[in-house]
Amino acid sequence: MIIGVGLHAKRIYIPTLFKHMDNMPFCLKLGVDFKSKKNNIEDYLDSNNFNLKMFYIEDYDNTQELSEENRDLLSIAVKENNITGVVISTEPLAHKSYALWAISQGLNILMDKPISTRKNVSHNIKQADGIYDDYEEILKAYLKLQKEKETVFSINVQRRYEKGYLKVFDLIKEVSEKFNAPVTSIQAMHSDGVWIFPDEIVEQTYHPYNLGYGKGSHSSYHIFDIIWQLYKNGLVKDKEPDGIEVYSSFLNPEGLLVQFGQKDYENYFGKEVYNKCKRRDEIELKELYKNYGEIDIFSNIKLTKNNINICNISVNLLHNSFSRRAWIKPNDDLYKGNGRVKHQYYYIQQGPFQCIQIHNYQSNDMQDKNTVHDYNLGGNNHFDIYVFRNAKMFSKDELPLKVYNLKDLDKENDFQDNKLFHETAKELVILEFLNYLGGFIDINSMLSNITSHDIPAKIMSLIYKSNINFENNDSPLIKSKIEI
16 A cells, blocks of 8 residues: 655656556555545546555644544555555655554555654754654664564665665775775765745645755755765774764755845746735745744764764755746646756765765756756766776776766666656665565565664754754754764
8 A cells, every 4th residue: 555645656656566566466455645635636546547546534734643543544444455565655744653553553664755754843952853763763663563573664765776876885895895994074965956935935835844844854864864875885893983973054944035035036027927926025924934944954974983083974955056947836746847956966085095976967857758868967867976096006907087977887777767767766666665575585685674774864863953952052063872
């Protein structure tokens, strides 16, 4: 069954599951969503000829626990339909409730990132602590279930599956093993290319800000996870960190309004045209924005051993960034529409031996058709890896610079589905889950079981805590112990 038939499920989960149903021993029997979404979902299923039985529950506030009534209804549906696995693709505020319910039913789980978030997590220290508390509670329930039966609980972080990152992992491991050299520093940047207008910050319900969370709970968990994977693949015995320190600075909606105010938008689009929709004045907006979620995040992360700094990581995460949007009314599809373009880069240093740079820059917001040319700079699937090596320390045949293009690593892609590359990686996540359900792979082959998410969940929590302390005139430097 799939819980949550929103934009992400419609683009990724449901087409992929129906695509593989005929060739694998499973059937997508049931979809679950709110009664208020029924007409929209039925139109989607009919227009795509997806024969999926839907089970609609009463709408509820996503900031609350899953009600006992809904829990009981879902549990009955599981038994009546002989459900053994569930995909959780809901608003992230509801992830914890559905995850704990699914564990209680003994189900195998594939869940979207982040593992959880909390209302007002950007401003309330208890809620920021709660992100890691949620992880520990879910993990405890999952491990308890494993004493009775083996199940999988996979988190959909597709970068762990992408060929480009897998190549980088191998390069890091090679140098780590050859020179006893850990990763010594990482610089990471990710921008969503989202241009959100002042009133939309108030009104938007997809990737919202008005519930007290923002960028850190939208796409950022992917980056929290991948920076840890990059570091972890270079781990050296007796050089492992035992502590982490985080300092963060957020750009909140109030700051964005100073950068680009209502008069600026009137100049961009024309006062009469821009104000055809009801517009709030800046005094009202500033009042509304007070407890809203963050637009951008800038963080410095220090990994320590015995209180000694052994690795610096900088993480810059932006919604407020280069976009292709040039229209007033937002598109219906905010997932892969509305002018969104992705930029990201990573610089990974291993002391004097190796520097790896990952460059991934789109220039086009129309991403439903891809060709071989989309591997080039600015293309939908652009992803280049630059590898600089201290050649004479390796061998006489080693080159000081090698460049890998995703085209070289992705030779199986024939573009029959016209998918973005990272969406084909999401399909690999789903296929791994299905292969486990079918008994074709064992649990030790799973790349993203929940047991491997301790540090990324902690990073997310600490980044929020740091900025909250800064807002409260307390020390923004947050320290914590970690275990490898």
